[in-house]
Amino acid sequence: MKGTKELLTWKEIIPGNVILNPGNAREYRTGDWRSQRPVWDFERCIMCGMCYAFCPDAAIFEREDGYYEADYYYCKGCGICAEECPKKAISMVEE
Amino acid sequence: MGKRRGLEVSVGAAEAVAMADVDVIAAYPITPQTHIVEHLAELVNNGELDAEFVPVESEHSALSVCIGASAAGARTFTCTSAQGLALMNEIVYIASSMRLPIVMILANRSLSAPLSIWNDHSDAMSVRDTGWIQVFAQNGQEVFDHIFFAYRVGEDPKVSLPVMIHVDGFIVTHVIEPVEFWEKEQVERYLPPFKPISRLDPERPVTMGAFAMPQLFTETKVAQDMATTQSMEVILSAWEEIYKITSRRYRPVEAYRTEGAETIFVVQGSFGETLSVAVDELRAKGEPVGLVMPRLWRPFPFELFRSAVKGAKNLIVIDRAISFGGQGGPLAIELRSSLFGLPAPPRVINFICGLASRDVTVEDFKNIYERAVDGSKAPVFQEDFQFYGVRS
Amino acid sequence: MKTKKPTPYNQLSKEEFFLSGHRACQGCAEALAVRLVQKAAGRDTIVACATGCMEIVSSPFPFTSWNLPWIHVAFENTAAVASGVEAGLKALMRKGKLPQRDIKVIAMAGDGGTSDIGLQALSGALERGHNLTYVCYDNEAYMNTGIQRSSATPFGASTTTSPAGKKVPGQITWKKNMPEIAVAHQIPYVATACPSYPIDLIQKVQKAISKPGPAYIHILSVCPTGWRIPSNLAIKVGRLAVRTGIFPLYEVEDGIYRITQKTSKLLPVKEYLTIQGRFRHLTEELISQIQERVNQEYELLLKKVAMTQGEKKEE
Structure with a gap:
């Protein structure tokens, strides 16, 4: 999380160190931690959404066509989605 | 000016807190602070004061309740003495760092050991560096006036800090003295409603109490110290206004x-x-x-x-x-x-x-x-x- | 072209309140539990959070992972802070200083912040009857400070302050039964949950927040780092905790017990223990001791269910 916010001056700090922008930690690229990446086999996928429900990082999103996919900006590569997929439609691939 | 009433200083203090239209009171019993909260509990249970009285299980929780309530936008009050203050010490620091204008009376009492319920300033001095605005009140009238003062100064958006009023335990808290009350309108004019700078509100979600890494910690502390130092101006004008209302002159150094x-x-x-x-x-x-x-x-x-x-x-x-x-x-x-x-x-x-x-x-x-x-x-x-x- | 069949999972609300970008470890089931709890509670919620993993991973000033009003004060006082938020809102709305609105107050803490250092404040809040939901995210040790034992650490687990040694085989005390302590306060709702059963968890949160008065939810939150398991197994291990009877999923609604994930036959605890590094040192003898204890506690739970359900029928 590099940027000027890390270097706020004391005058820029809101009283009580309150943070006014909800969820602004979204800037932080947790995807950098990843050594493996989940890849979907849409032939097998039944769009059940289990991968979405079990993702600790809310890094799996539903596409417009109803299939699910990882947002690699955030995906830490834990492999839960691949482990839990009832159709074994997700495989973990080395980065 | 309102009526002059002869009453126990603790009762007078509680009456002033009630007149300040406090929203949440949280306290735990400890001598010699008890009479203040007992009277507040009585006012609430008799329907004379519309406030939540939270009878907590410790002083640590008393101040924690005040923090939660103040962060939600409520005007809060607590009071304690000696061991109670020592137990809540961790939270005393946090209240000021979070810039929440809680008002506390400290009925000054010796710190143990040996256990002593009597009065000195060892508890007061233990919180010197906690970041609260602190005043000493010498008698019932000063205590009464300083309740309004404390809310007015603490809640001023330029200040936004908690305020502690030191009152000698027993020697002042338990004596009967004449206290000149303020008229309701005078209180209302002197003390505007509490408008917090930030508030826990689902409409506009804020994060309070984030942790700081070393590259930001010092800046947060300097911001707090500057606010404390610069509160002087607000303090002086708050006392000036009391003079205009009551003809009683309070100064930083008497x-x-x-x-x-x-x-x-x-x-x-x-x-x-x-x-x-x-x-x-x-x-x-x-x-x-x-x-x-x-x-x-x-x-x-x-x-x-x-x-x-x-x-x-x-x-x-x-x-x-x-x-x-x-x-x-x-x-x-x-x-x-x-x-x-x-x-x-x-x-x-x-x-x-x-x-x-x-x-x-x-x-x-x-x-x-x-x-x-x-x-x-x-x-x-x-x-x-x-x-x-x-x-x- | 396939057609999408609705499942409980793909029908979940798409709204997120604990957002991506948080710094929880890979495969953290506690982070998942937080995500699901807040999804269940929705937008009109204020969260009071104790010091601990979830606080640290979500609030490095000036950044936040919270898309909700959120406050952290200290380690042991979350229940008191949440009590204050609740009391403050109640007073302000009653006095007309804030518009009337149904705002849910949720307190969250880990097992240390709940069953050790925060127990007193929690007991006070439950006893006083504040309208709030307290969620304990139990990962069975002080993970944030480096995997030290807590009173929620199970018998036999190796932690940095209960290491498996030549003389002492790790933790030698039995896990404190926090849900039963909450039940003893005779509050309207107590439940156990686990993110391995997300729908069960969500239903319990919704029940807890909709009931007036205090509610307590104890969530087993698998910690791959502290339990020494691969990150992809967090959900599976949670499921095994439930299916072995080590962590049964149940609720106590107005004093009536109900098991929400019924298992016809419990799996042997060995299946749960042997896949975790923290139990790797356990001998057959110790494992059978644990099995015996789990059997006893599960029996007792079944008796409570039978007893209180019986009362319900009589009414």
Whole structure:
């Protein structure tokens, strides 16, 4: 999380160190931690959404066509989605 | 002005809190603070005060409840003493760092051990550096007036800090005194509704109490220190407004008969009233003596203090707490440091007395004066301080 | 072209309140539990959070992972802070200083912040009857400070302050039964949950927040780092905790017990224990001791269910 916010001056700090922008930690690229990446086999996928429900990082999103996919900006590569997929439609691939 | 009523100071304090339209009160019983919250509980249960009274299971939780309520936008009150303050200490620091304008009365009492329910300033001094605005109130009227003062100053958006009112336990809290009440309209005019800078609100979600890494921690602390120092302006105007309403003048440093004084007593809290009698009697005998009382303890009014004691040769500082292994009492240490580097600073002679409500009479103060100014009678001072009235 | 069949998972609300970008470890089931709890509670919620993993991973000033009003004060006082938020809102709305609105107050803490250092404040809040939901995210040790044992650490687990040694085989005390302590306060709702059963968890949160008065939810939150398991197994291990009877999923609604994930036959605890590094040192003898204890506690739970359900029928 590099940027000027890390270097706020004391005058820029809101009283009580309150943070006014909800969820602004979204800037932080947790995807950098990843050594493996989940890849979907849409032939097998039944769009059940289990991968979405079990993702600790809310890094799996539903596409417009109803299939699910990882947002690699955030995906830490834990492999839960691949482990839990009832159709074994997700495989973990080395980065 | 409102009616003059004779009542117990604790009851008067509670009545003022109620008149300030407090929303949440959280407290845990400890002597000698109890009468204040008992009366508030009574007002709530009789339907005379519309507030949530949260009878918590500890002082730690008392202040934590106040933090939660204040963060939600409520006007809050708590009070405690000694061990209760020590137990809530962790949260005392956090309340000021989170800039929440909670008001607390500290009914000053000795810290254990040995256990003592009686009055001194060891609890007050233990929270000197916690970041609260702190004032000493000497009598029932001062306590009453300072409840409104505390909310007005603390809640000012330029300040946004908690305020602690120090009141001597028993010596002040439990006595019956005449207190002049304010009219409801006067309170309303003096004290606008609480409008917090930030508030926990699902419409506009904020994060409060984030942790800071070293590259930001110092900046957060400087911001807090600047707010504390700069609160002086708001404090002065809040007292000015009290003067306009009540004709009672409060100053950061109160001075009594200091004109031409070669020796000046310095004291905080209710000892000031006894000391003023001693000063009168000494003056009647032609002794050039005066009295200075720093009412405002944080932010400390350094300049005003220096000018209040200007020209004096001796300062007799009465401490009611000990800095074990240090250079006397905390008040003397602070004052000595504030005078260091002046061209001709007065000598600071420090007496520690009145621990755990041990009586210090007018005669005692005259005796202290004699010892301090007459070198031949002065016993050996270690690091310029000594305990007064101790059996050896 | 496939057609999408609705499942409980793909029908979940898409709204997120604990957002991506948080710094929880890979495969952290506690982070998942927080995500699901807040999804269940929805937008009109204020969260009071104790010091601990979830606080640290979500609030490095000036950044936040919270898309909700959120407050952290200290470690042991979350229940008191949440009590204050609740009391404050109640007073302000009653006095007309804030518009009337149904705002849910949720307190969250780990097992240390709940069953050790925060127990007193929690007991006070439950006893006083504040309208709030307290969620304990139990990962069975002080993970944030480096995997030290807590009173929620299970018998036999190796932690940094209960290491498996030559003489002492790790933790030698039995896990404190926090849900039963909450039940003893006779509050309207107590439940256990686990993110391995997300729908069960969500239903319990919704029940808890909709009931007036205090509610307590104890969530077993698998910690791959502290339990020494691969990050992809966090959900599976949670499921095994439930299916072995080590962590049964149940609720106590107005004093009536109900098991929400019924298992016809419990799996042997060995299946749960042997896949975790923290139990790797356990001997057959110790494992059978644990099995015996789990059997006893599960029996007791079944008796409570039978007893209180019986009362319900009589009414």
